[in-house]
Amino acid sequence: MTTSTTRVLALLEILQSGGLRTVPDLAARLGVDERTVRRYVGRLTELGVPVDSVRGRYGGYRLAPGYRMPPLMLTDEEALAVVLGLLAGRRAGLVTASAAAGESATAKLLRVLPAALRRRLDALLGTADFTARPRAATAPETGVLLELAEAALHRWPVGLGYTDRKGRTSDRTVLPYGLVAHAGRWYLTGADPRDGEVRTFRLDRVTALRVRSDSGPGSDSDSDAGPGAFEVPAGFDPAATVLDSLARTPWAHDVSLRIRGGAQDVRGRLPAGIAIVTALDEDADWVRVRIRAERLEWLPPVLAALDRPFVVERPAALRELVRELARRLDGYATVDPIEDPAEDPAEDSP
Known part of the structure; x- marks a missing residue:
């Protein structure tokens, strides 16, 4: 919209x-x-x-006096899709509005639905629960998300005020290629017009936005047409670009592993956006995995869950964490169970 x-x-x-x-x-x-x-x-x-x-x-x-909006005529499936969409968006941390705004939108929707359907949806909202915990994410301002969506659709350059992960501020011009929702956050991917390099930006870090088009938002013209100011490269994949950018972010630890298995299979068993998986030319049965992370403690359980042979190339601290986990698991497995006297076979003997 x-x-x-x-x-x-x-x-x-x-x-x-x-x-x-x-x-x-x-x-x-x-x-x-x-x-x-x-x-x-x-x-x-x-x-x-x-x-x-x-x-x-x-x-x-x-x-005009007496005018009222007619009831919203949705089928049961359509109404259910809208209400669950609002709930899912809020729990995933992707809805840019506040929780109060989401609840208000749901209330307005229910208010204009036919009474019978409203009662059924009220029953769902009152009884449904979720196993996944809500994501605590910082959503961007609604205006930022919507204006960037228009700019990306019509290929209008944008001027951004931006604060990076280290707190550094900058002003830059970006050619917006697409928006991506990932792990409770919104990202913009686009190119720097000076050198053509593709970059990724978190929308909640955008401090100022100006669409560089006379027919863009904030102007008197509402035209949706126009030639656009740039072209998106053929075959460009915004989601894959964001995931690759996140995986290459320079965190505290540069982890290198060799894991036995195919690249696609290993990649599918690791959290999206954190790992770069490449096949090894010298051994088709193994792949190299590069992971950048602020902390290492979460990696040994992930590697254990793979249940595949692996070699920690670096850092040495990760090897010791893997050994510690192995010792703990071995200790858990060798502890004798507490015997229940009531089930002692000796008590049944004459």
């Missing part, structure tokens, strides 16, 4: 709350100029929404 469409719906929501709304008030609440408010009112009128225009010093806009 484009930013202009979102604002038209926001205008309808404001007018539905009742009363007469002045043009300056609507412009301030929507974050647009007064001429854009009048254009949005025209769109509502084209859609059949009866908006009355009141002229004069205290004039403005209001919905």
